[in-house]
Amino acid sequence: MQANISYSKCGIVIYDRSNKILLDPSRHDHCDFTFISHAHSDHLAEKSDKKRCRSTLLMSKATCLIARSRGYKIDNFVEEHDGFELIDNGHILGSKGLLIDDCIYYTGDISIRERGFMKPAKLPAVDTLLIESTFGKPEYIFPSITEVLHKTNNIISESYDRGVPVILMGYSLGKAQLLTELFANWGPVYLHESIQKMNSIYRELGIPLIETLSHADALSQGLLSKDKPWIMIAPLTRSGSNFVKYMKSTYGAITVGFSGWAVDNRYKFIMGLDYALPLSDHCDFHELIRVVERCKPKKIYTYHGFAAEFSSSLRKMGFDAEPLCGTNTRKTKPMRNIKNIKNTMQVTNHCLDIYM
Numbered sequence: 591m592q593a594n595i596s597y598s599k600c601g602i603v604i605y606d607r608s609n610k611i612l613l614d615p616s617r618h619d620h621c622d623f624t625f626i627s628h629a630h631s632d633h634l635a636e637k638s639d640k641k642r643c644r645s646t647l648l649m650s651k652a653t654c655l656i657a658r659s660r661g662y663k664i665d666n667f668v669e670e671h672d673g674f675e676l677i678d679n680g681h682i683l684g685s686k687g688l689l690i691d692d693c694i695y696y697t698g699d700i701s702i703r704e705r706g707f708m709k710p711a712k713l714p715a716v717d718t719l720l721i722e723s724t725f726g727k728p729e730y731i732f733p734s735i736t737e738v739l740h741k742t743n744n745i746i747s748e749s750y751d752r753g754v755p756v757i758l759m760g761y762s763l764g765k766a767q768l769l770t771e772l773f774a775n776w777g778p779v780y781l782h783e784s785i786q787k788m789n790s791i792y793r794e795l796g797i798p799l800i801e802t803l804s805h806a807d808a809l810s811q812g813l814l815s816k817d818k819p820w821i822m823i824a825p826l827t828r829s830g831s832n833f834v835k836y837m838k839s840t841y842g843a844i845t846v847g848f849s850g851w852a853v854d855n856r857y858k859f860i861m862g863l864d865y866a867l868p869l870s871d872h873c874d875f876h877e878l879i880r881v882v883e884r885c886k887p888k889k890i891y892t893y894h895g896f897a898a899e900f901s902s903s904l905r906k907m908g909f910d911a912e913p914l915c916g917t918n919t920r921k922t923k924p925m926r927n928i929k930n931i932k933n934t935m936q937v938t939n940h941c942l943d944i945y946m
């Protein structure tokens with residue numbers, strides 16, 4: 591029986607055999623299965639008891655543990671079920687794509703790039719591929735991890751020579767844990783409280799991140815003196831956040847932000863960062879095409895980000911591709927007071943999201 595794929599007010603819906611399956615819905619709705627690919631807030635529906643999911647939740651145990659630690663009520667999840675296979679998609683710890691009946695694959699947010707403890711996505715050959723297209727335009731090509739490490743280490747080295755502390759900034763779930771691993775050799779490393787919490791969950795799940803002091807502990811022990819440089823790993827926020835303002839004015843710290851959107855030179859000005867480097871947990875444009883080529887699908891649906899642009903690029907390459915309509919409506923947290931810059935930059939709100 592042919593599956594039916596559509597877009598509803600809740601997000602992507604697949605009718606397969608007699609099952610209604612919701613994929614990373616923005617809110618819960620009546621269905622047989624709800625698949626949650628990972629624990630970023632834009633992929634988890636409501637936290638409240640009243641709106642709790644009543645269908646069978648498909649997700650990894652790691653995603654469930656991380657989501658619960660962030661206040662989401664989850665009590666009926668399964669990792670396995672007939673007709674479904676959850677496949678590592680390389681985005682953050684516990685993240686999975688969903689293979690349905692060995693013929694439809696939904697990628698979720700995906701990365702095929704090895705970085706730190708994160709391994710590349712595994713890719714099944716399928717008839718139908720639903721692929722995210724966050725960076726689905728040709729200008730979004732990321733440098734190698736080696737190049738990003740080299741540039742960052744140079745920035746830290748020069749700052750340390752001047753006695754200046756450095757704040758490394760990334761999403762508190764996923765990116766911040768990578769930063770903790772990649773720059774653990776620079777001591778001392780301290781952690782913003784939200785990242786300390788996520789790092790301890792990663793350690794519980796088997797990722798051997800260093801145990802180090804939180805910002806509050808380092809502060810109370812007088813370890814943030816102006817004369818001695820240190821690294822602080824903090825959530826990616828604009829320079830306007832109270833925390834960053836305080837750290838810059840009190841300690842003269844510099845900020846380095848990490849995001850795939852940093853391939854655009856304007857990103858660091860929009861975010862008010864001293865430096866911005868392209869380190870992403872998503873595929874860049876070329877990598878998205880590689881995913882398509884390796885999955886060998888007959889039919890492709892693109893969703894999220896540059897869905898129309900990416901499907902257009904795929905059609906020019908001879909693929910049967912189309913965007914799922916409404917795919918830019920995922921729950922986002924656009925930044926305020928940057929309307930003009932945002933319009934100039936011609937990017938989706940997604941690039942300005944901060945996943946806490």
Ligand SMILES: [Zn+2]
Binds near residue numbers: 628630681699
């Ligand atoms: Zn994500």
